[in-house]
Amino acid sequence: MNFNDIVGQRVIVESLRNAVINGMISNGYIFSGPKGCGKKFMAVIFSMALNCRGEAHDRPCGSCSSCIRTSNSNHPNLKLIKPTGQSIKIKQVREIISDTARKPFESGYKIIIIDGAEKMTIEAQDAFLKTLEEPPENTVFLLLAENHNLLLPTIVSRCQVFRIKPVDRMEMKSFIQARYDYPPMDVEAAVRHSKGIIGRALELLKDKENFKIRALYIDILDNVLSGNERDAILLAPETVEDKETAERFLDFSMSWFRDIMVMRECPKAFKDIIINIDSLDILSRHNLILTEDKLNSIMEIIKKTYIYVKHNVGIKNSIDGMLFNIAEVNSYNGKNSWS
Ligand SMILES: [Zn+2]
Incomplete structure (x- = not known):
């Protein structure tokens, strides 16, 4: 798994790749787009790249122990937060804050992926903002949101925002055909129904x-x-x-x-x-x-x-x-x- 597995988001991928190569990493990133557009996948690949032990231009290599543990969600420096019930509560954010205050378990970045970030309650967002204003060293927050406009503007302005675009139909088709063995007509129908959302097309096919x-x-x-x-x-x-x-x-x-x-x-x-x-x-x-x-x-x-x-x-x-x-x-x- 590496950046080439992200379909149809060339501008975002180039930007993330350059950030990794040049070591210019921000504290906060927002990946915004509808359900199924690949936000989490993108966040995982970026997380792999951040702690990959391969050559800088080749990160993520997908095969070092750090990449493998990140892709399997069992890297000690990686935390995933998601809503419990309808929202992400202040208690969960406080846990992240005390967690990030500790040193990373392994050298490299400590990465916190907040899935459904716009579901943080206002109190949770306020608490999170304070951490974002004075972030602990080597800590990167990756916020995944279907609608990032529901986040406090002060949070958004402190993050680099990437809006995931609908994928071109032809590009999606060749991507799926290169990786899976579905009948061509099924792929055609699924891609046309997907509205440019790769996850929707794959769900239809699977x-x-x-x-x-x-x-x-x-x-x-x-x-x-x-x-x-x-x-x-x-x-x-x-x-x-x-x-x-x-x-x-x-x-x-x-x-x-x-x-x-x-x-x-x-x-x-x-x-x-x-x-x-x-x-x-x-x-x-x-x-x-x-x-x-x-x-x-x-x-x-x-x-x-x-x-x-x-x-x-x-x-x-x-x-x-x-x-x-x-x-x-x-x-x-x-x-x-x-x-
Ligand atoms: Zn690696």
Whole structure:
């Protein structure tokens, strides 16, 4: 494991690598980005580099005893803090502070990774700030946050902030294909669904169940658009159990109808843009069924359902209602029934 295993973050990697080579190490770093973007992975590689015993330009070597223990999270100079329950409490921060006051167990840096740093309570952040203002020697704090704007500005200003960017689709694809042996079409679908987040793509690929669920989603939408909405509603409970699974289904539905929109608007280039490329035949069929007005109405219905689900308003009923409404829009033939 070394810096080359970090995909699509060239600027950050260069900056970290240079810091290691030149020995210009700050006391605080923030790695910020959504779940699955590789914040922790990056922090571990950087931690390995900081205490690696290999040649400076080659750190982390990945094979010295320090690198191996760091990557296995059992290096005595490495501490990992994460929320207990909903937050990181002042007690945990105090423990870090008294811990960092002691000398490192081994020569080198003492590294504290705070995972979910934005979940520190205000008291915890205040206490942490004091340590950051007068940091013990050879101590490096690596703060991982999904949203670093939730941290006190005074903490942020004392850290070097790295915002992890969405990974380019082609780059992610070749990265996965060089390291894993998944079928190319699965990789293509996972990468397109990942929104540039490597962890999301790998999660989709690792769990075959995800592909089964996607097939079920497609089945539901196909039934709705074929006039079998009752069958669709029978399938829905298998996929929608709570807020999280409902939102996943809504995300998928939105991506599906957006793809149809893209097929219409970019007839020449849509294959590069759409997300559900592995289901092109069904998408094309739905494209023939739906008019533009119907597509717009369907997307409005999905947007409204997002709001109900977000506020926990009868989640299962909201999804059933959405499917009925989509079916109704689809079956409308443009004439009033009494005319
Ligand atoms: Zn090493």
